[in-house]
Amino acid sequence: MMITLKETAEKLKAANKILITSHIQPDGDAIGSTLATMQILRNMGKTAQIFIDDTVRKNLHVLPHFEEIRRPSEDERFDADLLLILDTSPDRIGKVSKLTDAPILNIDHHVTNSGEGVELYREHEAAATCEIIFKLAKELDAEITADIATCLYTGIATDTGFFQFSNTRAETLKTAGELISCGVKPNFISEELEKRSVDEVRGMIIALNSTKVFFGGKVAGMFLNLATMKKFDSTEGFIDLIRVIDGVDVAFIISEREENICRVSMRSKGVDVSKIANSLGGGGHIRAAGCTLKTSLDDAQKILIAAIAKAINAENLPCEGVALADFEQ
Numbered sequence: 001m002m003i004t005l006k007e008t009a010e011k012l013k014a015a016n017k018i019l020i021t022s023h024i025q026p027d028g029d030a031i032g033s034t035l036a037t038m039q040i041l042r043n044m045g046k047t048a049q050i051f052i053d054d055t056v057r058k059n060l061h062v063l064p065h066f067e068e069i070r071r072p073s074e075d076e077r078f079d080a081d082l083l084l085i086l087d088t089s090p091d092r093i094g095k096v097s098k099l100t101d102a103p104i105l106n107i108d109h110h111v112t113n114s115g116e117g118v119e120l121y122r123e124h125e126a127a128a129t130c131e132i133i134f135k136l137a138k139e140l141d142a143e144i145t146a147d148i149a150t151c152l153y154t155g156i157a158t159d160t161g162f163f164q165f166s167n168t169r170a171e172t173l174k175t176a177g178e179l180i181s182c183g184v185k186p187n188f189i190s191e192e193l194e195k196r197s198v199d200e201v202r203g204m205i206i207a208l209n210s211t212k213v214f215f216g217g218k219v220a221g222m223f224l225n226l227a228t229m230k231k232f233d234s235t236e237g238f239i240d241l242i243r244v245i246d247g248v249d250v251a252f253i254i255s256e257r258e259e260n261i262c263r264v265s266m267r268s269k270g271v272d273v274s275k276i277a278n279s280l281g282g283g284g285h286i287r288a289a290g291c292t293l294k295t296s297l298d299d300a301q302k303i304l305i306a307a308i309a310k311a312i313n314a315e316n317l318p319c320e321g322v323a324l325a326d327f328e329q
């Protein structure tokens, strides 16, 4: 059920012990929005604790209060009167759903979140959940400290590709501007987030070498098997290396996480990839979406290429990829 921002604020005011969470494979918006909200709620005198059921890439560990995020252990319970789920629908929070039976309040900007069975405040025009949390903080009359602003700015910056993607609105930049007035150091955040270990840069070379181009250059994909994936802390940013190829509309990465479990990430310049992801059991936004395919890497390629072919009306074109090294533009 959809609710308003005012109703969302009222529900938070009425709660005392709030368990905050976000999606597995957390990104800057997931971590930034949960950390900012935890601080806002604590400053209102409430008990607030973040649980996330996954590891978080090292670059985000610099965010204020990061060390307080907990990962749920097997059979753990947490005493809460509200479960606040940010930046995802409740199906992607892993074991956190077993920590409490408290009612769920959901805040999200994903268009694919329909709010089924929970109370959802959704603004799909918002570039990031952090943009919504900024509005919520105003609704709650909360002070935006430099630490809170740093977390919110990080989520907005990462979900907009540092203010480059089409989700960047005038309001996004106004919000970022206000956050800088509250004490954010934009260069600190971008320098921390772009940092890569030597091993990760070596991994990027392997990833680039795995690239294949499909449908005459409209689609490009990277293929990372289990052995290659063991070399990386994260594949964040890899997709941008091929998204930029002239003529490519849909870029994707398929990464094998466990045997017969492949993660798919997609980016597009035009095609609605959230529809493709949705058709494969995932979701996301028009220009950034993903899903998990429970098959081998080879089969995942076949399934994904068939779904993309349908979306770009290329069903009659050959679906074999051409290695980037052999592709003539």
Ligand code: 5GP
Pocket: 023, 025, 027, 092, 112, 264, 265, 266, 281, 282, 283, 284, 285, 288, 289, 290, 291, 292
């Ligand atoms: P990424 O490629 O960065 O992992 O994800 C791109 C966008 O798609 C993010 O907003 C992310 O939340 C969403 N997304 C990725 N994978 C899934 C999935 O399996 N299910 C849903 N519902 N959304 C996903």
Ligand code: MN
Pocket: 029, 030, 087, 109, 127, 128, 129, 159
């Ligand atoms: Mn987000």
